[in-house]
Amino acid sequence: MIGVTAAASAGIYLGRGYIAPGLAAPVMLGVLAGSLAGARMLVKIRVPVLRLVFVVVIAALGVEMIYSGATGRL
Numbered sequence: 001m002i003g004v005t006a007a008a009s010a011g012i013y014l015g016r017g018y019i020a021p022g023l024a025a026p027v028m029l030g031v032l033a034g035s036l037a038g039a040r041m042l043v044k045i046r047v048p049v050l051r052l053v054f055v056v057v058i059a060a061l062g063v064e065m066i067y068s069g070a071t072g073r074l
Contacts, residue, residue: 013019042050068074 010019014021014024045053
């Protein structure tokens with residue numbers, strides 16, 4: 001259901017000129033490729049490895065957010 005409403009909203013935003021197609025198209029392709037690759041890897045990767053990857057990614061994002069906030073780079 002979320003995908004249907006998001007697609008409808010995206011169409012409206014695109015029609016009004018709020019979305020730059022040249023920027024959105026590569027992002028959309030990257031999200032599609034990443035989600036397909038992630039779904040295929042999910043069935044093959046053991047849970048402890050997946051948890052470790054998740055912890056590393058979340059920690060890196062947290063450090064980056066703290067650094068950005070401390071330096072005033074929002």
